[in-house]
Amino acid sequence: MRTTPLLRLLVVLALFTGTAACAEKGGGPGAAHDPERTTERARQVSEAWAGSEAARIWREGYFPLDDPVQLPEGAFRNQADKRAYEAQNFELRGPLPGAPPKKKGEVRWRSGGSLPVAVSSARAAYEKLARGGDVGHSLVVTGARLGRMTLSTGRGPASVPAWHFTLAGYDTPLRRVAVGPSKLPRPPVEPVAEASDALYPLYGLTAVSRDGRTVTLRAHHGSCDEGPAVDVLESGDNVVFSGWIRDRAEGMCTDDLRMKKVTVKLDRPVGDRLLLDAFTGRPVPHDAAAGFPAPSWS
Known part of the structure; x- marks a missing residue:
């Protein structure tokens, strides 16, 4: 069975927020990107995970970030x-x-x-x-x-x-x-209520460079915008990625959803830091090459 991009988004949102949020129809822009609000949300996620029980479980378990x-x-x-x-x-x-x-x-x-x-x-x-x-x-x-x-x-x-x-x-x-991942920990922060141009959930992690300084993610966007962008907030414990949509056009537009790879440069290697999604408040899932980003991560 083949899945449409819109259906994939609904499934991803259902997996990561507990409810399926519908993509905006009618083509009108959602909330505009606000760097200060985005940074504040990323900081909230970063601080919630730092030193948390969820972070301890993550660092003691097996959570693959590669194709199985x-x-x-x-x-x-x-x-x-x-x-x-x-x-x-x-x-x-x-x-x-x-x-x-x-x-x-x-x-x-x-x-x-x-x-x-x-x-x-x-x-x-x-x-x-x-x-x-x-x-x-x-x-x-x-x-x-x-x-x-x-x-x-x-x-x-x-x-x-x-x-x-x-x-x-x-x-x-x-x-x-030949092995399954550890059970995902309960996140210490709630997800954002709904997606908008200002903040979108990331589809998944595609690759981390050998030196750990470059991360490639797959992000959402539509048919009437300038494509996706990803902001990054780094700390000693984690890296928080915030996906948003560039310059959506005014007026009517189709509601199809697209995905595009976005490469993010880090100030220092990933190391053992957690890679988190500002929207979901959870670790960014692995982006499997042929289908959904599996919540089981393998």
């Missing part, structure tokens, strides 16, 4: 394979390991520390990959073994258990995370 899938080296061989992956069309032509391992796995952080975690079965991981229903070309899986992969988390880079799926025609495996 890592492609084979050189993928893809051709456009047909790429389209099959994007459509989640896979075909299983070999045995998969049976029940999940009885022994718990471990998330290991590069900065030190580890966390015991339950490991999913290869079948469960495969079913998260193979959700396509279209008839046509598929990527062929011939087997799997349990290994590891490295990805970004709320506590920095970590090595996590992952299923390595062998694909026909590829020399290296496709990796899929």
